[in-house]
Each structure stands twice: as structure tokens, then as C-alpha cells.
Amino acid sequence: MLNRRGKALWSRIIQLLILLWSVSTVLFLLLRLSGDPALILAGEGATPEIIEAIRIANGFDKPLITQYFVFIRDVINLDFGNSLVNSQPALSFVLQYLPSTLKLTFLAIVFNTIVAIPAGIWLGAKPNQRKRRVLSTIVSVAQGTPSYVIGLVLIQIFAVWLGWLPSIANTGPGAWILPTATLAFALAPNLIRVLAANVEDTTRQDYYRTAKANGANPTELLIKHSLPNALLSATSLLGAQFAFLLSGALITEFIFAWPGLGLILVQSITNLDFPTVQATVFVVACLVFFVNLVMDQVFRLADPRLRKSQL
Amino acid sequence: MINAVEVKNLKVSFPTPAGYSAVVRGINLTIKAGERVAIVGESGSGKTMLGLSMLGIQPTSAKVEGEVLINGVDMVSAPDSVARKLRGKDISMVFQEPLTSLNPVRTVSSQLSESVTRHTNLNKKDAAAKVLEVLTAVGIPSPAERLKAYPHQLSGGLRQRVMIALALINNPQLVVADEPTTALDATIQAQILDLLRSGMGDASLMLITHDLAVAADVCNRIVVMYAGNIVEQGPVAEILSTPKHPYTRGLLAAIPRFDPARPALNPIPGSPPQITEIVSGCRFASRCNYADHVCQAAEPAFENNVACFHPVIGATR
Ligand SMILES: Nc1ncnc2c1ncn2[C@@H]1O[C@H](COP(=O)(O)OP(=O)(O)O)[C@@H](O)[C@H]1O
Ligand code: SF4
Ligand SMILES: [Mg+2]
Numbered sequence: 001m002l003n004r005r006g007k008a009l010w011s012r013i014i015q016l017l018i019l020l021w022s023v024s025t026v027l028f029l030l031l032r033l034s035g036d037p038a039l040i041l042a043g044e045g046a047t048p049e050i051i052e053a054i055r056i057a058n059g060f061d062k063p064l065i066t067q068y069f070v071f072i073r074d075v076i077n078l079d080f081g082n083s084l085v086n087s088q089p090a091l092s093f094v095l096q097y098l099p100s101t102l103k104l105t106f107l108a109i110v111f112n113t114i115v116a117i118p119a120g121i122w123l124g125a126k127p128n129q130r131k132r133r134v135l136s137t138i139v140s141v142a143q144g145t146p147s148y149v150i151g152l153v154l155i156q157i158f159a160v161w162l163g164w165l166p167s168i169a170n171t172g173p174g175a176w177i178l179p180t181a182t183l184a185f186a187l188a189p190n191l192i193r194v195l196a197a198n199v200e201d202t203t204r205q206d207y208y209r210t211a212k213a214n215g216a217n218p219t220e221l222l223i224k225h226s227l228p229n230a231l232l233s234a235t236s237l238l239g240a241q242f243a244f245l246l247s248g249a250l251i252t253e254f255i256f257a258w259p260g261l262g263l264i265l266v267q268s269i270t271n272l273d274f275p276t277v278q279a280t281v282f283v284v285a286c287l288v289f290f291v292n293l294v295m296d297q298v299f300r301l302a303d304p305r306l307r308k309s310q311l
Numbered sequence: 312m313i314n315a316v317e318v319k320n321l322k323v324s325f326p327t328p329a330g331y332s333a334v335v336r337g338i339n340l341t342i343k344a345g346e347r348v349a350i351v352g353e354s355g356s357g358k359t360m361l362g363l364s365m366l367g368i369q370p371t372s373a374k375v376e377g378e379v380l381i382n383g384v385d386m387v388s389a390p391d392s393v394a395r396k397l398r399g400k401d402i403s404m405v406f407q408e409p410l411t412s413l414n415p416v417r418t419v420s421s422q423l424s425e426s427v428t429r430h431t432n433l434n435k436k437d438a439a440a441k442v443l444e445v446l447t448a449v450g451i452p453s454p455a456e457r458l459k460a461y462p463h464q465l466s467g468g469l470r471q472r473v474m475i476a477l478a479l480i481n482n483p484q485l486v487v488a489d490e491p492t493t494a495l496d497a498t499i500q501a502q503i504l505d506l507l508r509s510g511m512g513d514a515s516l517m518l519i520t521h522d523l524a525v526a527a528d529v530c531n532r533i534v535v536m537y538a539g540n541i542v543e544q545g546p547v548a549e550i551l552s553t554p555k556h557p558y559t560r561g562l563l564a565a566i567p568r569f570d571p572a573r574p575a576l577n578p579i580p581g582s583p584p585q586i587t588e589i590v591s592g593c594r595f596a597s598r599c600n601y602a603d604h605v606c607q608a609a610e611p612a613f614e615n616n617v618a619c620f621h622p623v624i625g626a627t628r
Contacts, residue, residue: 205411206406206408206412207411207412207415210414211414212366213399213404214477215398215426215429220425224417224425228416232416303416304418304463305415305463
């Protein structure tokens with residue numbers, strides 16, 4: 001018998017496999033059914049000889065079902081073929097850009113946390129009502145704004161009008177600020193609201209009343225009693241945000257021409273570079289999977305209620 | 312002998328659409344050093360609000376008037392910065408639900424030592440020794456092993472012992488215990504009642520309970536509350552043998568062991584007035600067998616330890 005955690009892990013792995021399989025199959029069909037694949041791969045102006053050579057090299061002359069099995073076998077062997085644009089093996093080409101995307105994601109998480117944790121705590125600890133309403137409104141508006149709008153607004157203000165910050169490419173720390181801020185803006189409102197609600201909720205708990213009954217002052221109540229509980233309840237959101245962040249990072253990369261997985265994905269789709277598209281989707285899906293897995297473990301260790309059983 | 316607490320004309324009210332409405336309606340109560348006093352009454356009679364407001368930790372919407380004097384400090388009018396110096400030190404409270412009343416993500420020792428270091432100058436090492444000492448005193452087996460435990464890792468009975476340890480750790484002069492055994496199994500209940508009866512050191516006890524049998528088991532004196540008022544009070548033996556207020560008699564009749572002739576529980580029919588209900592006359596009149604026109608006309612004053620126009624004279628059958 002598997003325990004609950006074992007089961008949860010297996011169901012996650014199965015989800016990942018189904019996702020990878022269906023994405024691969026869709027890409028396989030898209031290439032084959034949208035016309036002559038050899039023609040698409042050869043590009044404009046190719047001679048019939050070249051097209052025929054491509055057809056044979058890729059096995060497009062074989063029956064569809066045979067092609068499919070060969071294709072799936074290659075995917076299982078992590079062989080996605082060569083990029084149609086630069087002829088590098090697609091997977092290793094994509095992996096070169098992984099660190100850059102991770103850097104952006106990591107910076108955004110840090111930035112998000114630095115902004116959202118104090119703001120959420122402050123909002124939840126009931127400052128005077130008007131300030132509270134002002135921040136709540138800002139948070140609601142920010143939450144409803146798509147990240148690309150925020151990105152474009154930030155570029156307009158800081159890069160175009162003020163000229164303070166570069167708006168494209170990874171040209172040094174200055175260039176990190178706008179993409180990171182864009183991503184953090186997309187995440188922070190949610191975290192702020194959840195934290196504020198959590199902090200407020202702790203003040204209604206029995207242990208909060210016990211702490212009061214033992215003479216805790218407002219600062220002690222907040223730091224020693226509200227926060228450990230409020231932050232712990234917010235960690236599951238942080239985990240979900242990391243996964244969301246990756247997809248947000250892809251869009252943001254495109255807006256800021258940041259050389260990462262997102263840019264590669266958009267370019268390869270535009271170029272009909274199917275092997276690269278597939279390798280990118282594969283890498284992103286695995287990344288989300290592992291991030292979720294690691295987050296789960298980290299939070300499990302942080303929460304004593306999940307860590308130990310009855311003494 | 313000094314008093315542990317003097318409560319003078321204490322009123323606790325909540326806002327309602329029709330203005331403030333009192334759930335504690337002018338309580339006078341003095342608890343002497345070393346005394347164990349039970350506050351008995353049905354659910355909703357204002358016992359918890361009385362206890363919370365004595366510490367000054369009532370819900371924020373509540374309005375509190377009157378005086379609660381502890382060591383010369385009036386907990387009602389003192390600023391919070393003064394009142395909180397007494398909480399957990401001179402007066403402390405044990406709650407009904409030990410699981411939710413302890414912080415779930417902090418260890419037993421950290422919650423106990425927090426209260427010690429807050430109210431004393433003890434260093435970390437001495438505070439740790441104090442924690443171990445009080446855990447031993449409240450009867451926690453192998454206390455050293457329990458220090459690093461989280462509340463969810465302890466049984467209900469041990470958790471309530473930890474709560475009592477927390478209440479006792481700074482040697483307060485008064486511990487308010489609000490239904491401390493209601494959430495526990497019967498056997499564990501008896502053990503905790505033993506602890507409250509004989510393990511409280513020099514602290515006086517104010518035991519809040521809806522159960523007259525529990526009150527009689529643990530305390531020296533019983534105070535009966537009904538709908539926000541004290542309606543009768545006296546030494547345990549007197550309350551049990553010669554209760555004067557019809558409500559007290561009703562409570563007694565509801566306990567099988569005090570009336571063997573009536574084995575089944577006999578709760579008092581009807582229910583107390585709602586918080587918003589305006590009652591002229593005695594608040595118990597609608598449920599009282601002895602009520603007459605006098606009772607409808609005015610509210611009985613508390614005299615000779617009872618608030619009733621027609622106190623019953625003589626022993627229960
Ligand atoms: N936060 C609150 N707001 C309004 N009314 C309350 C609140 N808390 C308690 N009450 C009312 O106060 C009355 C007394 O409650 P309580 O002191 O808890 O009674 P007991 O402890 O004797 O059961 C009840 O009628 C209850 O409905
Ligand atoms: S005053 Fe009247 S109604 Fe009230 S308890 Fe006494 S006899 Fe009953
Ligand atoms: Mg109560």
C-alpha cells in the first residue's frame with residue numbers, strides 16, 4: 001500500500017507524463033496535417049530535390065502510424081531532433097536559455113516577497129481604515145491588470161519617457177529591473193491579499209486570545225503569534241505562484257526581448273521550428289513539475305503539524 | 312487577608328440595533344486569597360464575558376464599565392500598557408479548548424518561556440528551569456521530553472495541563488478557568504478537576520462551569536449567574552443543601568446524583584431572555600414556578616446572598 005504522499009507523487013508524475021504526451025502528439029499532428037511537412041520544413045524557395053531529401057530524412061514518406069511510433073520513441077530518448085533554424089540539437093539549444101529564465105523568475109520571486117510580505121502584514125494588522133482602503137484599492141486594480149499591460153506601461157514610463165532604464169535584452173543589472181518588476185507586479189497583489197486575510201484571521205484565533213491573556217503586547221502578538229501562522233498558510237500560494245511565474249516569465253521575456261525560454265518559444269513558433277517548440281514545452285513542463293515538488297517538500301518541513309506525528 | 316480580586320458593578324455590553332445591550336449586568340464579586348469560587352449558570356448567562364472582561368481581553372466590540380481591582384490596578388480603566396503587565400502574571404486564564412488555545416506552530420516550551428521572560432527578569436536558562444518545574448507540578452509525565460512537542464502531538468488532557476501550567480507559571484493570585492474540562496473525556500476530566508482543586512499552589516481559582524456537580528467537586532463557594540446577573544451565592548454546602556433561588560433549585564434538580572428520587576435529568580423548561588430582549592421585572596420570571604405580580608413589576612435586588620422576591624426557605628427534599 002502506498003501512503004498518501006506516495007499516491008500524490010504518482011498522480012503528479014502521471015499528470016506530467018500525460019501533459020508531455022499530449023503536447024508532443026499535438027505538435028506531431030500539427031506538422032503532419034497542416035500540409036506537406038517537408039515543404040514546411042524546407043521553407044520558401046527550396047528546390048524539389050531538397051524537399052524530397054528532407055522528406056526522406058524525416059521519414060515523412062512512411063505511414064503516419066509508423067512515423068508516430070518513431071517520433072514517440074525519440075521523445076522518450078529526449079531526442080527532439082535538430083532546430084530547423086540553427087541545426088543545433090533542439091534540447092541542448094533550449095537548455096542554454098534555461099538559466100536566464102530561472103534568473104528572471106528567481107529575481108521576481110524575491111522582489112515579490114520583499115514587497116508583498118510587509119504590505120500584506122501591514123494591511124492585515126489593521127492600520128487606520130482609510131490607509132487600508134487606499135492600499136486595498138491599489139491591490140485590487142493591480143490584480144486585475146494583465147502583466148503585459150504592466151510591462152508596457154513600465155517601459156513607456158521608465159525607458160521611453162524618463163530614459164532611466166534599458167527596456168530590452170539582458171545587458172546587466174539595470175536591464176533586470178523592469179522585467180522583474182513587471183513579473184512581481186503580477187504576483188504581489190495576490191500574495192498581499194492572502195497574507196492580509198491570514199494575518200487578520202489569526203487575530204480571531206483562540207491562541208491569539210491566549211497570548212493576550214498572558215500579557216503579549218501588540219508587537220509580540222503580531223510577530224510571535226500571528227506571523228508564524230499567517231506566513232505558513234501563505235506558503236502554498238507561494239508554491240503555486242512559482243509555477244504561474246514561469247508562464248508569466250515567458251510572456252515578459254517576449255516583451256522585454258529577454259533571452260530566455262519565452263523568447264525562444266515565441267521565435268520558434270514564428271519560425272515553425274517544431275523541434276525547438278517541443279523541446280521548450282518539454283523543459284517548461286518538467287520545470288513546473290520539479291518546482292512544485294520541491295516547494296511541497298520545503299513547506300512540509302516548515303509546518304510542524306505536517307512534520308511529526310503524535311509523541 | 313488580601314483579596315485576589317474585587318469586581319465592582321461590572322457591566323459588559325454589546326452594540327445592537329437598539330443600542331448597547333448588557334450581557335453582564337452589574338456584577339459584584341470578591342474572591343479572597345486562596346479561595347476557589349465557581350461561577351455556575353446555563354450557557355449564554357455571561358460567564359465567559361465576565362471572565363474575559365476581568366482580564367480586559369473581551370471582544371473589541373464590547374463596552375465594559377465598572378471596576379476590576381487586582382493589586383490596586385483597575386483592569387477596566389487602566390490603559391492597556393498597564394493592564395497587560397498584570398495579564399499572565401497576577402491574573403491568568405485557562406480556556407475551554409486546549410488544542411486551539413495553544414499556538415499550533417510553536418513548541419510547548421517556547422510558549423511557556425515566552426510568558427516567563429515577559430514578566431520576570433529570569434535569563435533563558437532559569438526560565439527553562441522554571442518551565443520544567445511547572446510542567447512537573449501540573450503532573451505532566453516525563454516533562455523534559457514534552458518540551459519540544461507541538462500542541463498537536465499531545466493528548467487533550469496533556470494539552471489542558473500545559474494550559475494550566477501556562478496560567479500558573481508566574482504564580483498569579485487568580486486563575487480564571489473557563490469550562491476547562493468540557494472538551495475532555497470523563498476520566499481525564501476528573502484528573503484535571505483534581506489538579507484544579509489541589510494543584511494550584513497559592514493561586515485563587517475562579518472556575519466557570521455550567522455543571523453544578525463540577526462546581527461542588529472543586530470549589531469552596533458557588534456563585535450562580537442567570538442572564539448576566541448573580542442570582543445567588545454561598546458556600547458549597549449551603550447551596551447544595553438549602554438553595555434559596557428557584558433557578559438554583561432547578562439547576563440542582565437537573566443533576567441526578569443530588570436527587571436520587573429523580574433519576575432522569577430535569578432541565579429547567581424554557582430559555583433565558585435574548586440579549587436584545589427588554590425584560591421588566593425578574594429576568595427569570597418567565598420560567599419560574601413561584602413568579603407572581605411582584606416579580607413582574609420590578610427586578611429583585613441582591614440581598615442576603617440571593618436576588619429573589621420569594622426565596623425558598625428550607626432544605627431540598
Ligand atoms: N462578540 C459578541 N457580540 C455580541 N454578543 C456576544 C458576543 N460574545 C458573546 N455575546 C453574547 O453574550 C452573552 C453571554 O455570552 P457568554 O459570556 O459567552 O455566556 P456563557 O459563557 O455563560 O455561556 C450571550 O448571549 C452571547 O450571545
Ligand atoms: S423574583 Fe419571582 S420570578 Fe424571580 S426567581 Fe424569585 S420568585 Fe421567581
Ligand atoms: Mg462560556
